[in-house]
Amino acid sequence: MAGERGRGWWSEYAGRLPSNFLDLAELEQVSTRLLTFESVHVPGLLQTEEHVRAIYAASVSAFSEEQIDHRTSFRLRRQRVLSREEPFSYDAVIHEAAMRVRVADRKVARRQLAHILEQSERPNISVRVVPFDIDGFTRIGNPMLYAEGATPRLDTVLLDNARGGIFVEAEDQLRRYRTVFDGVRSVALDAIGSRALIHRLSREL
Template sequence: MPARRTITARQERLGRELRKLREQAGLSLREAARVTGIDEGKFSNVEAGRVGVSAERVRLVASGYASADAALVDALAAMTGERARGWWAKYRDLLPPGFLDLAELEHYATYLRSFESVHIPGLLQTEEHVRAIYSSSVSELPEDQLDARVQFRLRRQDVLGRADAFRCEVVIHEAALRVRAADHGVARRQLLHIVEQSERPQVVVRVVPFDVDGFTRIGNPMLMAGGPVPQLDTVLLDSAHGGVFMDTEAQLDRYRRVISDVEAAALGVVESRDFIHQLAKHE
């Protein structure tokens, strides 16, 4: 199988998880190649995400490692599909890879938990709000790029209409709610849209107001995407330089605590909805 031209975050994650299984089995690359019958060079490329691997090969590898975690092995086997199968593939040559990685992460997530301290969460933004954000970006975007980014963000929101047990829990700091991407009218309609979306059974929106005592978590926005098993959860930290994916056991434990702290400081669901309604009345 030829090496990939580009490697997605999901493909890199699969490779890292296969490497973890090998290391837990106490095997070197050479020993793993001998146990599974896979060429050592190819094995290295699979673990780096540069070369694809089939579901059957994943199960063969896990069997060679004597892995007893059947749920994890099943989840890894399910990760062997190619990005081209997702709706985001048509944007591959239009948008930066990080955009596609985020859409893919959300698409496969079993749940989403996020905290936004500066911006309205992308999944809850109105079209006019999205367009205002990109129109005022530091580097002026050509019209086709602007349209592509707006439509891409709106298409990501389809995840909120999933029919399964998916759940999206969002905590927004009051600061983010008060930032105007455009004029008063856009801001008011954006706030009312958040309230409307919060009435979906699978969407939970809560607010951390300015007057909460001792709240010190107003840092980088973060998103936790649930995997099919807890080991495959992912944290995405947003920054000025782009998103950073984090998935080591220590990182996941840390950010589970962080987002739990944020949720503990937030208002209840009904109080939050009333809070946003009041902000909208003053826009």
């Protein structure tokens, strides 16, 4: 991300977490709107604590308990951006596949879905689900976060991959990824249909 990192709450984790973690927290904090698409994982800002801990406990990196604690507390602290006083919108499009992945047991999965439903009722949060039965959907492997700044020139896209996050700020690429997100959202269920699907998935657990 361009520019020198500011001094925010995330600086407390410097030296304990990778720098890209801190970059992401700052990006979320300075944004006015976040648009995210996830195909395999529940978005971090919507994860419950037990869900987060289960992810890190099962990681191939074999984190220590202290490292898991740091990563979990950091992710939960990031979630406060959803409740900040400044105007802020969060639009999440999640593939049904991510809703069905059990990072732990059925109870944890059920509580995670209940948390998503609860968050989706908040006025500044939109949760839309892309169901499995959509024809011709080819973007299941392309998670992304589009962060809108106070002006369009401050927009940033974060692309997630196995080597970590890649920040994109070039104007032509931003337009392309905004088009990608709009396309994904166009095939997702509306808010009512999405909540109905999440309720059904929870009953099936």
